[in-house]
Amino acid sequence: MQRVIGAVLILTATAGAGYMYGRDLKEYLRKMIYLRYVFGLIRGEISYTSAPLPEIFFSIGEKIREPYGLWLKMTARELEDREESGFTRAWNRCADRYLRGLGLKYEHMILIKEPGTFLGSLQKDTLDHTLQLYLNRMDLEIEKLRDGLAAKVRVGSCLGVMSGIFLIVILL
Amino acid sequence: MERRERKSQILNILAKSVRRIIQDEIPDFEGVQEIRLRTGQPVRVVMTDRERILPGEQKPHIMTKEEMRETMEYISHYSLYAYENELRQGFLTVEGGHRVGVAGKVIMEKEKVKNIQYISSVNIRVSHEVIGCADELLPYITKNRQVCHTLIISPPCCGKTTLIRDLIRQISDGNKYVKGCTVGVVDERSELGGCYLGIAQNHLGGRTDILDCCPKAEGMIMLIRSMAPQVIAVDEIGTSEDIHAIEYAMQCGCKLIASVHGLDMNEAKNRPVLGELIRRRMFERYVVLGNGSHPGEIRGIYDERGSVLCRG
Numbered sequence: 110m111q112r113v114i115g116a117v118l119i120l121t122a123t124a125g126a127g128y129m130y131g132r133d134l135k136e137y138l139r140k141m142i143y144l145r146y147v148f149g150l151i152r153g154e155i156s157y158t159s160a161p162l163p164e165i166f167f168s169i170g171e172k173i174r175e176p177y178g179l180w181l182k183m184t185a186r187e188l189e190d191r192e193e194s195g196f197t198r199a200w201n202r203c204a205d206r207y208l209r210g211l212g213l214k215y216e217h218m219i220l221i222k223e224p225g226t227f228l229g230s231l232q233k234d235t236l237d238h239t240l241q242l243y244l245n246r247m248d249l250e251i252e253k254l255r256d257g258l259a260a261k262v263r264v265g266s267c268l269g270v271m272s273g274i275f276l277i278v279i280l281l
Numbered sequence: 282m283e284r285r286e287r288k289s290q291i292l293n294i295l296a297k298s299v300r301r302i303i304q305d306e307i308p309d310f311e312g313v314q315e316i317r318l319r320t321g322q323p324v325r326v327v328m329t330d331r332e333r334i335l336p337g338e339q340k341p342h343i344m345t346k347e348e349m350r351e352t353m354e355y356i357s358h359y360s361l362y363a364y365e366n367e368l369r370q371g372f373l374t375v376e377g378g379h380r381v382g383v384a385g386k387v388i389m390e391k392e393k394v395k396n397i398q399y400i401s402s403v404n405i406r407v408s409h410e411v412i413g414c415a416d417e418l419l420p421y422i423t424k425n426r427q428v429c430h431t432l433i434i435s436p437p438c439c440g441k442t443t444l445i446r447d448l449i450r451q452i453s454d455g456n457k458y459v460k461g462c463t464v465g466v467v468d469e470r471s472e473l474g475g476c477y478l479g480i481a482q483n484h485l486g487g488r489t490d491i492l493d494c495c496p497k498a499e500g501m502i503m504l505i506r507s508m509a510p511q512v513i514a515v516d517e518i519g520t521s522e523d524i525h526a527i528e529y530a531m532q533c534g535c536k537l538i539a540s541v542h543g544l545d546m547n548e549a550k551n552r553p554v555l556g557e558l559i560r561r562r563m564f565e566r567y568v569v570l571g572n573g574s575h576p577g578e579i580r581g582i583y584d585e586r587g588s589v590l591c592r593g
């Protein structure tokens with residue numbers, strides 16, 4: 110009886126780990142999609158209101174969920190404080206500090222920091238065009254993540270169950 | 282506006298190194314009119330009575346390209362795109378209503394100025410609100426506690442904006458010469474109200490509605506249609522569209538207070554469209570300013586026929 114209970118527990122644990130892996134992958138994709146939505150909002154506000162960046166960040170920060178809202182509001186505050194010389198530095202520092210919890214991959218963190226190099230320093234038409242190109246690149250990254258997602262989730266679940274069975278066989 | 286507040290507003294838009302020098306050298310901001318920054322040149326501060334090179338004539342601080350870039354970032358809140366329209370006109374207004382003039386390489390498009398790039402000169406003009414500077418003028422430009430159509434003629438830097446600002450405040454709030462009435466202000470360059478994020482930084486009275494950053498001709502018509510002002514005030518009229526809009530506003534029953542660049546009545550009369558308005562006696566009062574002993578000095582007040590009412 111004890112062996113059966115042990116086998117069931119092992120199988121549940123490994124299958125659960127496989128499921129969690131799949132869920133993390135889906136969650137990661139959702140984070141990237143939300144970040145794309147945030148940048149879409151920034152682009153829209155710039156082209157419609159032409160307001161300065163701190164104002165835009167603050168008003169969007171009020172509307173979106175955390176930690177993205179806090180990230181934008183704190184960036185706005187840093188810019189208003191004018192203690193950091195250069196927009197890029199302030200943008201990068203805030204991204205590092207407030208988006209760390211999202212657990213983004215290195216290449217995606219670089220992608221998020223990229224607007225720091227052009228936001229605010231370009232003319233309106235050029236900025237709008239550059240932001241559109243940037244959004245296209247984000248779409249591409251999201252597509253890449255989405256492409257392999259179903260297969261990865263399936264593999265994760267199967268591997269979880271298989272590894273559980275494997276362990277049971279070894280231990281029995 | 283308190284002097285301390287004004288000082289912090291100005292210091293906030295300067296590069297950190299320049300900020301430190303000005304903080305050390307000019308602890309009291311009294312008398313500061315302009316701060317002139319030019320790449321590769323010393324930092325100059327124009328005071329009421331003299332010009333100073335900072336920190337000293339012997340060892341001046343030379344403005345670097347980096348400091349100029351940093352200053353422009355602070356002035357534009359890291360968002361130059363947001364000030365394209367203002368930059369096209371060569372200036373922008375910052376918190377407190379202070380006006381920042383810029384010069385650099387001009388980008389042209391279809392024979393019109395599109396933008397200014399490589400900004401190499403910045404002139405920060407400190408906004409001065411002089412409460413009560415229109416006291417002397419008010420009795421001459423009112424009749425039966427009603428404002429007359431008034432044109433203020435003045436050369437640049439003679440205090441016409443300061444004067445018109447105080448006139449708006451007094452007309453809006455009312456006093457013994459004029460009954461308080463609704464005033465519509467078309468503030469194309471944000472100089473009168475000094476609006477920052479839509480809020481007027483200068484005191485323009487309790488019955489004043491401001492159309493900020495709006496072209497004068499369009500703004501006057503918008504105000505008449507939407508806010509029904511009894512008095513409309515505009516600064517520095519110039520184009521024929523402005524003059525036509527003024528005529529339209531006068532015919533709509535609004536009283537007009539406007540200012541124009543010029544030395545005297547004759548110069549204003551010789552302007553192509555404005556001159557026609559003067560000859561038709563559309564304005565009831567003309568105020569000519571000079572810069573003899575102090576800015577805002579009244580050289581003469583005339584009625585619609587050009588007869589002298591008062592000579593300064």
